[in-house]
Amino acid sequence: MISKKMTKMVANSSAIRAMFEEGNRLAKEYGRENVFDFSLGNPSTPAPIEVNDGIIDAVSNLDSMTLHGYNNSNAGFEDVRDAIAKSLNKRFDTYFEARNILMTVGAAGGLNVALKSILDPEDEVIVFAPYFGEYKNYVENYDGVLVTVPPCPGNGFVPSLEEFEKLITPKTKAIIINNPNNPTGVILNAEFIKNLCAILRGFEARFEHEIYLISDEPYRELAYEEVEVPYLTKYYANTIVGYSFSKSLSIPGERIGYLVIPDEVKDYDELFNACVVATRILGFVNAPTLLQQVVKRSLEAKTDLEFYDRNRLTLYEGLESLGFDVIKPQGAFYLFMKAPIADEKEFVANAKKYNILIVPGSSFGAPGYVRIAYCVAFETIKNSMEAWKKLAADYNL
């Protein structure tokens, strides 16, 4: 007899995960090389050398009780937070110190900590469709209400600020943006961010309370053709940045990331302390300590962007030449494609007949489209082209 709330959440549970588990089943049946599993955002390049070197270095040089013990603060090691602050300052011309950094169990853990800290029941959180489907669960964990700005396929999925503005109410407590975007690969530029922040500031003044801008940035380092990803604390005071090393260091299983809570946030002390307490009482307690020390040692490491870029261009060009209607991604490692029929779930089911695993756009609030995660081996993309060709033929493309 599980709880009623959980029964609902299980029923709506992740189509992405279900597809990924289906992929593992098919791989056992047909052999891994004959299954084209584009379902999950699981990085497919090894962690850069700094990661395993950092593990060995930390284990060899740090005292066991320091390395593996509880942190002095639930916010994490002071030296790690200090190193991250300095690294951000160097890259983005910011002025963070250790006190602005809170180590988290990945970005997912960080978002939960932030939302628990700020949401009262029925508070509204606005997201722009298509959006990462887990946001709905994260918001509902704290009895908040997810409000969705409809997708703008006509504008290459850059969201409409007019539609956004119509949805802001006195109950709006936060906005989540995801830049670069999962699932579209769109990168919101500085002009868009400036306009967004001007709107938010207007409503903050009108309602006389803060509206938090939560920036979910696991894909920050995956921006192609040197497109700039604006750093949001420079545009808006009440910003909380959630970062993860999952994609940048290819370590999603290790669960390590951080929140940035800048001094400019209203009542910084209160908010930071609430997030520290939330880290503790949600059961995270602190981000895994060894991995904190590892990311400190890997702040200069880079993932293999060229690897993903080759996948991106090969898949994009391949699908386009087959007649599919594809959005060219600027960042992340997903490609968003229009299904050739209105019911994209039927299209996804049909693709599975050719051992192609993709995720329906309705999981991201954008039905009629599908997400193709191209963080796979290059061979998977090359070898999948025959299967895509057969799939295209089914729809007379």
Next chain:
Amino acid sequence: MISKKMTKMVANSSAIRAMFEEGNRLAKEYGRENVFDFSLGNPSTPAPIEVNDGIIDAVSNLDSMTLHGYNNSNAGFEDVRDAIAKSLNKRFDTYFEARNILMTVGAAGGLNVALKSILDPEDEVIVFAPYFGEYKNYVENYDGVLVTVPPCPGNGFVPSLEEFEKLITPKTKAIIINNPNNPTGVILNAEFIKNLCAILRGFEARFEHEIYLISDEPYRELAYEEVEVPYLTKYYANTIVGYSFSKSLSIPGERIGYLVIPDEVKDYDELFNACVVATRILGFVNAPTLLQQVVKRSLEAKTDLEFYDRNRLTLYEGLESLGFDVIKPQGAFYLFMKAPIADEKEFVANAKKYNILIVPGSSFGAPGYVRIAYCVAFETIKNSMEAWKKLAADYNL
């Protein structure tokens, strides 16, 4: 503007953590060796050799994407879960398989996952005072109500089942027991457990719904003088065991543990799946992958029980000879002591004058007592005796 709920939770926040942070402040001022910090359950023996060896072995021998990537199931690596099941079967004559084990971010993460899965608002969860204070937060995270069985100092803090029985209502959804107990060090024996389970079965039949017995077992391996700690799934079908390697391997910062959900639980499939989904949507996603592989390689490792036992006896005998009224602990690494005045918070404040840091019993639902965590260097215990003597003199002991 943090949430109202969080404001309350921050206000009631952990006295243990506050004391620990105070300890670090005092250490900076007076030198670490002159501060007798008995505040936090942070293990003070290094991790056994198997831990760092296991780290090196996993990093050297496992493929980066397997080791650091997302797990195929949010429940964790199949091989790790299988090894844990086999190890439990060997030790406790149980019949678990991988499907009964769900890897978690420590026991704190596991308890949150279990409680999120089963609690609807206003469901009641019964605990026996004195109890680990975080249980209140974990239950309130999911809008449950913590119901407390009053402490039984007259019975050496073994709880009263008569008092317990009076508090069971149709809203009772779960009981949490903590064996060995934090903060008293009491170990509940098989006879107590049998009686407890008989009561629970009676009420399950009467109310026609499950009452879950949640066994929080981070201190299982810390039982002195070979006292047996009963394995609860053998006594009661609707049991969920929460385990952590924090104390047994001295790695509390690494956040690794597991839940056991036996086949005998009513609707096993539904409950296990709910806990897997809760792991994902609370933002844990999966337990840290490298550490999962490390605990698999350390299942035969043992912490230095003799080290803690020497601390236990030295502190117990020392305090008793000074005239303090002390409960002799059988397990864990805490000693529960009666304050020589009614207001134990005043006693705690007075102890701080001598650089002795201890935690008020009211943090555990047992005012009038204090908790002394003896997971410290042996020298700290020896060197603290002068300070304890001065403190005793203040009360004419």
